[in-house]
Amino acid sequence: MKKLALFITLFVSACVVSVAQENINLNKFRQLKQELSTPNVYRTASGAPGHEYWQQKADYKMAIRLDDENQRIYGEETITYHNQSPDILKYLWLQLDQNMRAQNSDTYKTMTSRLNQRVSFRQLKRMMYDFDGGFKLDYVQDANGNDLPATINKTMMRVDLPETLKPGESFTFKVKWWYNINDRLTDGGRSGYEYFKNEDNYIYTIAQFYPRMAVYNEVEGWQHKQFLGTGEFTLPFGDFEVKLTVPADHVVAATGVLQNTSEVLTREEMDRFEKAKTNTEDPVFIVSQKDAEKAEKGKSKEEKTWVFKAENVRDFAFASSRKFIWDAMPVKFGDRTVMAMSYYPKEGNPLWEQYSTRVVAHTVKTYSKFTFDYPYPVAISVHTDRIGMEYPMICFNGGRPESDGTYSKRTKYGMIGVIIHEVGHNFFPMIVNSDERQWTWMDEGLNTFVQFLTEQEWEPNYPSSRAIASNIVPYMSGDKKFISPIMTNSESVWNLGSNAYAKPSTALNILRETVMGRDLFDYAFKEYAHRWMFKHPTPADFFRTMEDASGVDLDWFWRGWFFTTDHCDISMENVKWYQANTKNPEVEKPLKKVTDEEAALSITTMRNKAFAENTYRSKHPAAEDFYTTYDEYKVTKEDKEEYDKFIKSLPDEEKELLGANLNFYQIDFKNLGGLVMPVILKFKFVDGTEEVQYIPAEIWRKNNEEVSKVFMFGKEVEQITLDPYRETADTDLNNNFWPTRKQPTRFELYKSRYGGGRYGGAQNPMQKAKKK
Known part of the structure; x- marks a missing residue:
């Protein structure tokens, strides 16, 4: 019997411990411990690089030829890989990103598809994919021309070293290759060509064009996760010297600084460029539209080689075309001048000549204010159709007017927004070099947030689409089956745009405006940027730095916004109004009479009055x-x-308190969405005045699901609104009012439109105005 009693005691104790542990785990204010990596000598608990932090370096010398007749790239590169780690390396890993376009690639094998009654030609073409893409490797050799064992595993290549590479040593090897350039409009992709049928000309925007070193660090070892098309690129820093051989009538834009200006530019173009360096008010044309229109009418059979050098960059990209207009203006950082430049065809005007370079300059200056001074010598925007993509010092941006030169408001602000976004990527991840293959949000989310700040400093009431709390509500309140936590690998998320761009940028804006305040947030965000410029940060480094530099415990915020799919829906369940009993019979007895009469009132008593005398x-x-x-x-x-x-x-102070005629309001709140957030209330009083109170999210720390709080006022409240300025992304406003007030859901009636063109046959406002 004693054994049975002991067993029951132990069982009950175990259950109590289990329940207690479960309650601890359910608490949304528990510290982020198991979720984050353990601090060490490489990455500290404060979020800063440790005293033994290290990273690898890879230098490139390349000779590239653009085959304009066959739309091909031919390349040779010499890579010098510097082992700055404490580890001995037996092999090196390179990224072969073009291989995602190979006909047998996993990208196409794993692409899901369905047939409906209506299928577009583009959908059909994607299913019948027959483009001969992917790198064609001629050789991988050491510096002396000896073949090196190389194993290609889809989009990755392992090069086995003849001898182990010890700490502090370097290894030089060579690769030769070629590949067919994809058509960006039909085949898709971040880079490729666009064909202009009227003149039989091309614009080439070329990236991921060479075998690139993968990152090796103490967090992942080799980052050689396969490239399926979504998770972008993780690369070490290094120095580049690239020779680009193109048709002689092409104009070239590239990462870095042009080294042989006198060999590829005319005397007039060089003079214009010198003038552009000092004209801070307006861009100066180095190649005008008249020059470009003249060049695109012919096709030179000769070639020129443009030489570019870039130091301490993680990648290299370029653009080439005989259609390019080229303008530039300077951005001053003390004694240093950064050249903001744009390259675009006549099809981009009038939008591009009016806005592109000005937006580049504005972006570089504004991002610098919130992070660090832009360190590179140039910042370039290149025109493409539809898609935007970023590389060090150069980016490819959409935004094309109609053929008559008119454009919609959406096209204009879409173009400005994408230029800000892609130029901003110079900061995240080109300099603050996070792992894009693993954590898309670390560059896209942070960049979209600073893009929002930059848009708002471009003009009053700029129509930003992301980072505003109310705009994320449809996504946050959607079907959780199709929502992933932000902390999900980029290849596995549902709705990448909302997950990696909109939600994290909104979270940061809420942190800045509502949770931390602008001063604390801006200081901490800038500290993160400074700590990790030209280094490889992880999510833990960001989370820890934001807390370390601000003194604000944000573990609850990171957990809710980044590790879960919870949403914000705080309900104002009940409001009770109390007043203190004054003990004054001349006040209390009349009130009691009214209260008792109201309590006794019923349909029966009302009807019985008719025969009271009987x-x-x-x-x-x-x-x-x-x-x-x-x-x-x-x-x-x-x-x-x-x-x-x-x-x-009574003491005097109690007499005063009793005579103040105070009103007490007990409000009961429920957390229906699971995401703990600050409680923001606006009280409107019967005298017409208003008061807003901000209650930190810690109000939920002892009960994540429901809390109550009493508010005291010297006047009567007429109306209470929860989250009055829509700061918390609350998904249901119908439970945010006292007295209850319902928000209508509006639907739109529209007339179906059919027709071609960028707007389905409809005219944009500029066209309508011209017609009048």
Whole structure:
């Protein structure tokens, strides 16, 4: 029997411990411990690089030839890989990103598809994919021309070293290759060509064009996760010297600084470029539209080689075309000049000549204010159709007017927004070099947030589409089957745009405006940027730095916004109004009379009034007694004397408090969405005044699901609104009002439109105005 009792005791104790542990795990304010990596000598608990932090370096010398007749790239590169780690390496891993376009690639094998009754030619072409893409490798050799063992695993290549590469040593090897350039508009992709049929000309925007070193670090080892098309690129820093051989009538834009200006530019173009360096008000044309239109009418059979050098960059990209207009203007950082430049065809005007370079300059200056001074010598925007993509010092941006030169408001702000976004990527991840293959949000989310700040500093009421709390509500309140936590690998997320761009940028804006305040947030965000510029940060480094530099515990915020799919839906369940009993009979007895009469009111008592005189007591005076005429609500002399005695017994401060006629409102809240957030209330009083109170999210720390709080005022409240300025991305506003007020859901009636063109046959406002 004792053994049974002991067993029951141990079992109950275990259950109690289990329940207690479960309650601890459910608490949304528990610290982020198991979710984050353990601090060490490489990455500290403060979020800063440790005293033994290291990273690898890879230098490239390349000779590239653009085959304009066959749309091909031919390349040779010499890579010098510097082992700055404490580890001995037996092999090196390179990225072969073009291989995702190979016909047998996993990208196409794993692409899901369905057939409906209506299938577009583009959908059909994607299913019948027959483009001969992917790198064609001629050789992988050491510096002396000896073949090296190389194993290609889809989009990755392992090069086995003849000898182990010890810490502090370097290894030089060579690769030769070629590949067919894809058509960006039909085949898709971040880079490729666009064909202009009218002139039989091309714009080439070329990236991922060479075998690139993968990152090796203490977090992942080799980052050689396969490239399926979504997770972008993780690369070490290094120095580049690239020779680009193109048709002689092409204009070239590239990462880095042009080294042989006199060999590829005319005397007039060089003079214009010198003038552009000092003209801070407006861009100066180095190649005008007239020059470009003349060049695109012919096709040179000769070639020129443009030489570019870039230091301490993680990648290299270029653009080439005989259609390019080229303008530039300077951005001053003390004694240093950064050249903001744009390259675009006539099809981009008038939008591009008016806005592109000005937006580049504005972006570089504004991002620098929130992070660090832009360190590179140039920042370039190149025109493409539809898609935007970023590389060090150069980016490819969409935004094309109609053929008549008109454009919609959406096209204009879409173009400005994408230029800000892609130029901004110079900061995240080209300099603050996060792992894009693993964590898309670390560059896209942070960059979209600073893009929002930059848009708002471009003009008043800029129509930003992301980072505003209310705009994320449809996504946050959607079907959780199709929502992934932000902390999900980029190849595995549902709805990448909302997950990696909109939600994290909104979270940061809420942190800045509502949780931390602008001063604390801006200081911490800038500290993160400074700590990790030209280094490889992880999510933990960002989370820890934001807390370390601000002194604000944000573990609850990171957990809710980044590790879960919870949404914000705080409900104002109940509001109770109380007033203190003043003990003054001349005040309390009339109030009690009204209250009692209201409590006694019913349909029965209302109807019984009609025959009150026919009741027994009314007809029989003998049934009357003291209470027949007693008025319990009458203020007597004794009542007043007792009140005076009570008042005299109180200290002065209690007398004042009792006479203040205070109103107390107990509000009961429920957390229906699971995401703990600050509680923001706007009180409107009967005298027309208003007051807003911000209650930190820690109000939920002891109960994540429901809390109550009493508010005290010297005047009567007429209306209470929860989250009045829509700061918390609350998904249901119908439970945010007292007295209850419903928000209508609006639907739109529209007329179906059919037709070609960029707007389905409809005219944009500029076209309509011209017609008038």
